[in-house]
Amino acid sequence: MAKSPISADSHITEPPNCYIDHIEAKYKDTAPRVFDDPKRGEVYIIDGIDMSIPLSLVAAAGKDPSTLSTRGAKFDQLHRGGWDPKARAADQDCDGVAAEIIYPSVGMVLCNHADMDYKRACFEAYNRWLQEFCEGLPNRLFGMPQLVMETPEKGIEEIRKAKEMGFKGVMMPGEPGYEDYHHLDYDRFYEAAVDLEMPLSFHILTSKKDNLRDYRGPKINSFQTIIRGNQDIIGTFVFGGVFERHPNLKLVCVEADAGWAPHFMYRMDHAYKRHRYWLKCDELERLPSEYFLQNVYMTFQDDWTAFQLREHMNVERLMWANDFPHSDATWPHSQEMLAEHTADMTDWEKARILHENVSELYGLDVH
Secondary structure (H helix, E strand, O other), X not given: OOOOOEEEEEEOOOOXXXXXXXXXXXXXXXXXXXXXXXXXXXXXXXXXXXEEEEHHHHOOOOOOHHHOOOOOEOHHHOOHHHOOHHHHHHHHHHHOOOEEEEEOOHHHHHOOOOOHHHHHHHHHHHHHHHHHHHHOOOOOEXXXXXXOOOOHHHHHHHHHHHHHOOOOOEEEOOOOOOOOOOOHHHXXXXXXXXXXXXXXXXXXXXXXXXXXXXXOOOHHHHHHHHHHHHHHHHHHHHHOOXXXXXXXXXXXXXXXXXXXXXXXXXXXXXHHHHHOOOOOOOOOOOOHHHHHHHHEEEEEOXXXXXXXXXXXXXXXXXXXXXXXXXXXXOOOOHHHHHHHXXXXXXXXXXXXXXXXXXXXXXXXXOO
């Protein structure tokens, strides 16, 4: 009998007390909080960031697309499973998933906060809350704690603490506080990540360029921009020689889809073979695509092209997700969608993409 799918990318809805109750005392008055906007409904506001976060889209899974809006949400009317682990079990059963890898919602915006001390206080508060949330539904919720990555040394302290707290991996900000991720000073951090068996996850909307406000043409064109930050991160790790120096390092590209990967790998190989002499990078022992295929895991929801082009990627690095409870979620219709999208796949391929890849990546024992 086939094992039920594991969602490699699901989310929580940070409750109003998430940061306030868990943050250190000096930041209680400025901690991220829910604000009732007379025009927009309840939104999350963050001290030092001028953009509020509409709860209406954070927890819009299952809604008719024609009703999606940034206005009108009330926290107590949202999916309770977004913050209540007991209610989450019913949401998982409704969608036919055995377990979920959990990412934040408000925390994605916090990744770009300029104040490192404030960001650290918020992430530590969130990680404490996340630990409690996952413990409320054992072996079905696996949280990805947030790292600040102000410096490589502080990053090592953070990833060790995450391991001690029982987490299976970590969520990285799109941009670190020191240099960039291919800098040789980060090698010590990558060694620690490999030794601790902690995969590094990069989620969309955590890089400065991943915002929905910088775009050309109609506003909907902004939706096309949100995978580019992750593509840049992958290129930085590949061309920067990070995977060559750390062949066992595991990078997870989260919610950026996967159908684009075959052409992206071709483009990297073409650039390296044809243009590396004037567009400088270090000499690599293998082609860029080979590092991509070995070291990069990719999550996606209803990316039909990813299923169709799987033979041009590494099937053992593709991981399906339902994105619950966000507006892009396939919940509660994931099973119908998967039945259609996997119809021409072998049992082995389905098992790998829907369950085994994520299970092996994080060392889970989920049936």
